[in-house]
Amino acid sequence: MSTxxxxxxxxxxxxxxxxNxxxxxxxxxxxxxxxxxHNQVELKITSxxxxxxxxxxxxxxxxxxxIWLGKLNTAEHFTALISLAExxxxxGEFKDLPDLLKPHKFIPSSL
Ligand code: FES
Incomplete structure (x- = not known):
């Protein structure tokens, strides 16, 4: 199963x-x-x-x-997402978040 x-x-x-x-x-x-x-990582732009x-x-x-990430408010954050996908x-597997994205991890309270 892919990420x-x-x-x-x-x-x-x-x-x-x-x-925003x-x-x-x-x-x-x-x-x-x-x-x-998309061979290993499916991208969905969502509502x-x-x-x-x-x-x-x-x-x-x-x-x-x-893994929930929030406050991705710079081009570098999205570049880091691309690097992670690469x-x-x-x-063929998720290992760890890039350092730049680690502080952006959160747990949604209402979900
Ligand atoms: S619009 Fe992105 S979480 Fe609501």
Missing amino acids: KFYVCSGCCCGRTEKG YEVPAELLQSVWHEAEL CLGPCSMNNVTLIKTPDKS DINQS
Whole structure:
């Protein structure tokens, strides 16, 4: 079973008119396509995942765990997500989060 990245671009995440950082959905989709990351990592740009106050939110689902990331508010955060997907695609498994993303891990209170 592959790893899945659910990158939220819903009612809050990515909404620049609400003062939030843009979610580079098209960039992510083109990188996934060009690097054939979908072999091991499925990318889904989603509507609201629930914890809007943590925008921008990404949920990573591995075969045995769910990892919530919030406050992905710089281009570097999304570059780190791409690097993580490349690592998983090469090794075939999720090992660890990049250091830049570790402080962004959270547990949603309402889910
Ligand atoms: S819009 Fe992203 S969690 Fe609600």
